[in-house]
Amino acid sequence: MSESFQFQLKKTDGGARLGEVSMPRGTIRTPAFMPVGTVGTVKAMYLDQVRETGADIILGNTYHLMLRPTAERVARLGGLHQLIRWPHPILTDSGGFQVMSLSGLRKLDEQGVTFKSHVDGSLHHMSPERSIEIQGLLDSDIQMQLDECVALPATPKEIERAMEMSLRWADRCKVAFGNQPGKAMFGIVQGGDVPELRVRSAQALSSMDLKGYAVGGLAVGEPQEVMLRMLEITLPELPTEKPRYLMGVGTPDDILKSVARGIDMFDCVMPTRSGRHGLAFTRRGKVNIRNARHAEDMRPLDEQSNCPASRDYSRAYLHHLVRANEALGGMLLSWHNLAYYQELMQGIRQAIAEGRFADFMAETMENWARGDL
Numbered sequence: 106m107s108e109s110f111q112f113q114l115k116k117t118d119g120g121a122r123l124g125e126v127s128m129p130r131g132t133i134r135t136p137a138f139m140p141v142g143t144v145g146t147v148k149a150m151y152l153d154q155v156r157e158t159g160a161d162i163i164l165g166n167t168y169h170l171m172l173r174p175t176a177e178r179v180a181r182l183g184g185l186h187q188l189i190r191w192p193h194p195i196l197t198d199s200g201g202f203q204v205m206s207l208s209g210l211r212k213l214d215e216q217g218v219t220f221k222s223h224v225d226g227s228l229h230h231m232s233p234e235r236s237i238e239i240q241g242l243l244d245s246d247i248q249m250q251l252d253e254c255v256a257l258p259a260t261p262k263e264i265e266r267a268m269e270m271s272l273r274w275a276d277r278c279k280v281a282f283g284n285q286p287g288k289a290m291f292g293i294v295q296g297g298d299v300p301e302l303r304v305r306s307a308q309a310l311s312s313m314d315l316k317g318y319a320v321g322g323l324a325v326g327e328p329q330e331v332m333l334r335m336l337e338i339t340l341p342e343l344p345t346e347k348p349r350y351l352m353g354v355g356t357p358d359d360i361l362k363s364v365a366r367g368i369d370m371f372d373c374v375m376p377t378r379s380g381r382h383g384l385a386f387t388r389r390g391k392v393n394i395r396n397a398r399h400a401e402d403m404r405p406l407d408e409q410s411n412c413p414a415s416r417d418y419s420r421a422y423l424h425h426l427v428r429a430n431e432a433l434g435g436m437l438l439s440w441h442n443l444a445y446y447q448e449l450m451q452g453i454r455q456a457i458a459e460g461r462f463a464d465f466m467a468e469t470m471e472n473w474a475r476g477d478l
């Protein structure tokens with residue numbers, strides 16, 4: 106642990122990076138996967154289980170928490186860590202992305218976003234300063250700037266407008282965040298699928314000397330090759346000594362290919378959302394447990410796993426629970442999927458440490474392609 110926010114790049118293997126983020130609440134081993142704890146809970150999981158799978162940090166959604174139970178109430182209750190009993194680092198997003206995807210967005214201008222809550226229809230305004238204030242009330246360890254993420258496809262002019270406003274908002278968020286030694290504020294690179302806008306955004310944010318940098322505006326429906334191409338264009342413009350976080354990504358395949366290009370941190374609802382719908386990620390690829398072939402299969406999803414959900418329960422039982430729409434089905438598959446994601450991250454970190462990431466990536470993808478036993 107460290108009294109201040111520190112990132113140490115420990116080793117590289119091709120484009121892949123092995124690192125460590127040290128903060129007062131703990132150390133984050135990178136490449137890292139952050140389970141999404143939307144409204145102060147990683148859905149269908151106890152946070153002790155989340156920790157047991159190997160997670161060093163979780164994500165909290167500012168949009169949801171500001172609406173319910175509200176940031177002021179969380180602060181009165183001692184902050185998010187105390188409320189949800191997660192003493193380790195928490196990263197919060199700015200709320201802007203979900204305002205634009207979940208709320209009744211009323212207005213977006215230089216001052217921020219005005220929207221109607223999807224919970225009760227109440228009207229809210231969030232400026233860059235208010236987003237940082239909310240994340241501070243939550244006692245978030247890593248806070249994200251307010252930005253505007255444009256859905257693709259979009260015109261270069263529209264992407265440029267949003268990117269430039271996001272840069273101005275980054276400046277305002279940096280001022281509002283001030284100097285908080287044990288915490289960090291990350292900027293978010295925008296620019297859609299326009300290479301020169303990506304470069305301009307990354308270079309401008311790099312000149313702000315922030316503690317870390319997210320790549321936003323991706324995983325918004327574009328083909329994987331476009332996402333990967335934008336990483337190849339963006340990452341060389343970011344400082345190597347700062348962590349890079351790819352927002353909202355992704356599948357195990359996305360993660361491997363993005364690590365290979367230099368990403369250090371990921372978050373995605375994929376493992377938990379898929380688990381609740383009966384889809385398991387395994388070392389042999391995806392398994393849809395609803396499929397009839399599992400109805401009398403007494404094997405576990407993965408007898409080699411340390412996770413009880415993967416090792417101690419039969420496919421037949423998981424099939425039954427999911428078909429019966431029993432809560433325990435989603436709980437066990439969420440647990441399994443998070444454990445698989447963390448096992449993948451640990452395998453990635455070990456492979457980079459030993460200089461064999463390319464072989465690890467090839468072997469992992471071959472095993473996925475072989476398909477389930």
Ligand SMILES: Nc1cc(N)c2c(=O)[nH][nH]c(=O)c2c1
Pocket residue numbers: 198199200201202203252253254293320321322323324325352353354
């Ligand atoms: N795929 C994405 C997921 C996200 N949570 C975000 C975000 O929070 N901000 N900005 C973004 O561009 C973005 C993209």
